[in-house]
Amino acid sequence: MRRLAVPGVAVAVAMLSVPPALAHEHPSGITDLVTPAVARVEAKAIIDITLLDHVGELLHIERTYDVPIGTGIGTVVNPDGTLVTLTQVVHTDNDLAVYAANKVFGDYHKVNVPADFDRHTVSDDQLNHHLQLCYDLKSKMSTCIVDIKQDITVFPNITPAGRGFKAEVVKLGDDPLSPAVLRPTSTSEGGIGMPTAPLADKVPDKVGAPTAVAGFLGRPAATQPIKVDIAHLGPGGAGEGGRTFADPQKKVDEPVKLGKLIDQGMLGAPIIGDKDGHVIGLLVGGGTVARMIGVREITSALAAAKTPARRGPLDAAFEAALTRYHTHNYTDAAPAFKRVLDYYPGQPVAQAHLKDSLAKKGTAQDIGARKAATTPPPTSIPLWPFVVGAAVLLALAAGIAVLLWRRRRRAGPEGEELEEMQPQEVHVGAPPPDDGANPTVMVRRSQNFPAVPPQQPQSQPVLTAQQQAKFCTSCGMKLGPAHRFCGYCGHPIET
Template sequence: MRRLAVPGVAVGLVLMSVPAAQAHDHPAGITDLVTPAVVRVEAKALINITLLDHVGELLHIERSYEVPIGVGTGTVVNPDGTLVTLTQVVNTDKDLATYAANKVFGDYHKVDIPADFGRHKVDDETLNHHLQLCYDLKSKMSTCIVDIQQDITVFPNITPADGRGFKAEVVKLGDRPDTPAVLRPSSRADGGVGLPTAPLAEKVPSKPGSPTAVAGFLGRPGPNQSIKLDIAHLGPGAAGEGGRSFSDPQKKADEPVKLGKLIDQGMLGAPVIGDKDGHVIGLLVGGGNTAKMIGAREITSALAVAKTPARRGTVDAAFEAALTRFHTKNYTDAVPLFQRVLALYPGQPVAAAHLQESLAKKGTAADLGVRKAPPPQTTKIPLWPFIAGAALVLALTAGLALLLWRRRRAALYEEEPEEMPQQELNLAARPPDDGASPTVMVRRSQTFPVVPTQQPQPQPVMTAQQTAQTQLKFCTSCGMKLGPAHRFCGYCGHPIET
């Protein structure tokens, strides 16, 4: 399939509007997921026949004919181009070889034979004998050699329309005309990233009157032939062998007749789209004054037998993200997303139409994207929690230091004194002597090193009154001599009793 670039300006709107009287039954955009994957399918037979003329001189007369098989609508379900339609769109039970025999015999022998699919007789016995042998291709005496090839062309839903399309071949046919057929491209159709696909529903709504939509082509896509959309409602019951019927609960329209006419015009096999989530719930079958739907389970079963399961692709993921912004009126964010879809798959018609609308509404009062979030505000963090925290840490540190200091001091006072040397004990027990040698202060060797005091200067002779005032004192704990201003013993630290 040729991939055509889409101009950035002037992309035609391809979606037809839903009648206003019934629009309230169907939310806007419910068909957006499916319509990009809807395609036109045209099938024909290419017949090459060789007539072996034995009437006169032996001659080989070769002719080629094209016989239409069917036209209808298909739905792409895999990015590689795999699609589903109805069996009767691409296959016929008519005798194509008989048609070719009638044509070549009538043209060459100039006899009046209808150009149809039935076997006929002619008045001339010799010619009639040769004609009947031409019909009987399995006979060793057959006068005709026939080669029939199927030719299927798929026209995708793109803008501008692709008049050439791409070729497809049958992967699986159904056992009845109104059962699904699976096709796949026989020539390149994906353009590198894959075709848009339609999501398949897991089940069909059971409630009678459930609203649906149908989408298809009444002719080959072109400037004057866009996709056709219409609405319908499911009838009561389940989809049996003949399919699920349609019925308008409000009796505004005879939906089987309305849809039957659309089927005859080219919507045979068109996807039926559920109103709940926009997924394909079945395919349109019937014609004339009747229309029914075969369900999604028959589609998935046919795909499973063909070993080509339904799958979504890169284009679909980008498109769904864009649709989410568009249908929530976030046109600012929708614009670049639709542009990405068109970059991946140029010509995607729904993306092109929605991009035009998004560009027109971007930044206007209708655009919720410009006011979806308030402008960022600068948050000022106050400094007082940090100051308070620092002060608390400082206070805890000071309190802990004070507590440790007090504990060390208390432990210092409670320590037992070291045993005094015998010489020092004798000196302590000796009565005071004013003429004795100067007093030597002995302290604990570990905590307070023993430091001899300086020899005092000679004191003047004191009177009796002065002597009484300067009476010597001794420690009641260790017996060491105390000075008049001492409040604690210099040796053992015992307080002086008053």
């Protein structure tokens, strides 16, 4: 599964800022990635039972009972609200139908039947016969009709606390201590999903590795914030019922401490490793016993339920804000936490860190403020070069347009440009112009004579220079072989 490395860096920097004596037991901010995804889970059964009274007149006695199944902690692992908890939190092996039978007989017939999950007998033979038939729901003569519905409510870590949302079981574990997968039966409108907790790749092997346990001792409220405590991993593994806990300094009996927290409501709480702040397991036990089932059992349950763990855009925004906060860049952390709260209003960790970031923004502790002070302001670029450049381009475009217009006016009928014909002056004593052998040569006499229009080429072959040249007998003008009249004086050619 893909992991983002940024929060790990942020946590590492935060841990380095803690004094050496406390870094082992109290890693700063190590639980920030997980606690927003911690929720309280309350499961109960709603039993509708109808007692068919055949003792007196035939009556149908209808009753509804709410039977608690379990309470504990769930951890959201998908933005759609999918979460993992322990099977014993949402499932019981007790016979709920027997409980309802005991309850309805005691209420209606006013007999002393304990309201528990065991089958009982009463002294009255007739009532006892009907009670035993009520227990046997599969018999055609059963005196009871029972309908059992499971009701699971999830209370997320949000401020102010809400009424929670309903969920259903996707996958139960093979035993009470194995993980169960739940998903919401309805999704909230808008938003981009719920905060999720990242799962670790494996459980730390080192004995005495520090961890944190996070959960609620009751329904989340202003007076009931999340509870976080420190624990250390002991020897053991999944094959021995889970990993044990033991304080390496022998100062605290951690199984007893954690067992008490389990009895107060933290069954199934996530165990958070101090390496990168990811979930490494779930808390199980009670009384004087406390153990941890590992992350591999969690991922196996998710795979069996075909709902793999996934992080969402809300988590990416939150991790970016945590990076700024734990590196003491409070100037940039404040707007980043505001963005998180825009996505998911009421996220308690973002609320607390936003308040702290605003208080420290611009102080000596704020690295962001120091960076802003040392960064020179950007130089402004003058506008006049752009104005001059635009003017030059406009002038150039206008000049090109004028030239094209003039050229178009001077073009001939077929679009070809005609060269202006200037009159040619004739100087006395100058040698006569040479028309050459090309019959298309135009010769201009003077300003008083119009130009001779060009003649079309004849079909005769072009004469070469080897042919003998001829001259006009009147003016001495050189004649072409095809000329019948002198092109200068007009005198006919003598043959």
